[in-house]
Amino acid sequence: QVQLVESGGGSVQAGGSLRLSCVVSHLTYSRRDCMSWFRQGPGKEREGIAVINSVGSVGSTGYTDGVKGRFTISQDNFKNILYLQMNSLKPEDTGMYYCAADSCRVNWFQMLAADYRYWGQGTQVTVSS
Numbered sequence: 001q002v003q004l005v006e007s008g009g010g011s012v013q014a015g016g017s018l019r020l021s022c023v024v025s026h027l028t029y030s031r032r033d034c035m036s037w038f039r040q041g042p043g044k045e046r047e048g049i050a051v052i053n054s055v056g057s058v059g060s061t062g063y064t065d066g067v068k069g070r071f072t073i074s075q076d077n078f079k080n081i082l083y084l085q086m087n088s089l090k091p092e093d094t095g096m097y098y099c100a101a102d103s104c105r106v107n108w109f110q111m112l113a114a115d116y117r118y119w120g121q122g123t124q125v126t127v128s129s
Contacts, residue, residue, distance in 0.1 A: 002027045002118050004099050009123030016089050016127070022082040022099030022120055031118065032079040034104035036111050037071075040122075041095035048111020050084060053104050062109040066092070089127045096122040 004027075008020040024032060036051040050073035053060040061073050072085040082099050100116035108115070 004101060004118055004120035006097065006099050006120040006123040009097060009125045011126040011128065012089055014090055014127055014129050017085070017087045018089065018125060020084040020086065020097055020099075020123060020125075022084075024080055024082065024099075024101060027101060027118060029079065031103055032101050034108045034115075035073075035075060035079070035082045035099065035101045036116065037073060037082070037084045038098045038100060038111070038113060039093070039095045039125075040098070041092070044095070046098070046113050048113065051108060051111045052082070053108050054079060055104055060109075062111065064111070086125070089125075091127045091129045093127050094125060097125055098122045 003025045006022045033055050034053050036048050038046050039049050040046040049064045049067050051062045052073045070088045074083045099120045101118045102116045105115045
């Protein structure tokens with residue numbers, strides 16, 4: 001059974017940091033070629049915020065504008081664990097954070113939820129002002 005399990009969420013004050021992890025198991029290697037972090041804030045739609053494309057020897061990454069320069073996506077060498085380092089957190093970063101994995105689409109950099117079949121259950125991040 002495919003599993004993606006997130007951890008590392010919590011409550012922090014604005015300006016603080018958190019590192020999220022997502023452990024992937026029982027998913028064929030090619031279906032981990034693109035892995036993303038999505039966020040769903042209160043009353044908002046789920047949005048892609050960071051993606052890593054590991055096709056080829058060097059991973060390519062992408063970020064939504066609101067997290068560029070503050071968040072960093074990475075993964076271990078075997079694509080078993082996906083990370084999201086979040087620095088300089090803001091109250092608007094509050095939400096449920098999900099990891100997702102699948103083969104890469106041509107438009108992988110757009111981080112569309114519909115392009116991912118495999119999802120974790122989410123981890124809550126709350127940033128207070």
